[in-house]
Amino acid sequence: MNANKAAPQYTAAAKSSALDPTAKSIEALNAVFKKDAKLPLVLAAPSLTVDDKKQIVAELQKHAGQPNDVVKNFLATLAENNRLNALEGVCEKFAQLMSAHRGEVELVVTSAVPLEQKVLRQLEAAIGKSKYVEQGQKLKVVPKVNPEIRGGLVVEIGDRTIDLSVAAKMSRMNKLLQDTL
Known part of the structure; x- marks a missing residue:
């Protein structure tokens, strides 16, 4: 799913001065996908009838909180065009567009075990002062x-x-050992 699928929704929200409410609704929809792993399978089912799609859209609107016209129209358009299966990707891309709009930079920290919030805050502070973050940008930590x-x-x-990572160091040492033999 590319950003072009989310761009019309972002543009419509921006033109109607509804970016923040639209973003909240889209974040709520994105949270539904994270909670329910079976939802993408349901949305991709080719056997969905028109009534099924209407019910799905109504349920998604409930989960979106107080969806504005942009979100309602978008969900209806996806349903009419048999594209409800694209909703998850569009939600993710819309979140990226909103993040860029807010001047946020994503800081993805991958570890072997979950990190404590204190460690994540220390990493955020250290990287926030580094050359990797331009002035005016905000870090968005994703553990x-x-x-x-x-x-x-x-x-x-x-x-x-x-x-x-330890895996990368092990890989480099293995390569060195193989090259010397």
């Missing part, structure tokens, strides 16, 4: 857990990645 890195951290900010 992730991936046991495959075995330890250490992988920090991604913008298009840069700092890999301090």
Whole structure:
């Protein structure tokens, strides 16, 4: 799903001065996808009837809180065009557009085990003072857990990645050993 699918919704919200309410509704919809792993499968079902789609749209509108006309029209358009399965990707891309609009930079911190909030705040403060963050930008910390890195951290900010994981160090040592043999 590319950003072009979310751009019309963002533009419509901006033109109607409804960016913040639209963003809240879209965030609520995105939260529904995170809670219910089966929802994308239901939305992608080819056997959905017109009545099924209407019921799904009505239920999604309930979850969106007080959806404005932009969100209502968008959901109705997706249903009419058999594109409800694109909703999750559009919600994610819309969140990225809103993040850019707010001047936020995503700081993805991947660790082998969940990190404490104190550690995440320390990382945020340290990186916030670094050359990777321009003045006026805000960091949005996204913690992730991936046991495959075995330890250490992988920090991604913008298009840069700092890999301090044990798995990466092991890979480099293995390569060195193979090259010398």
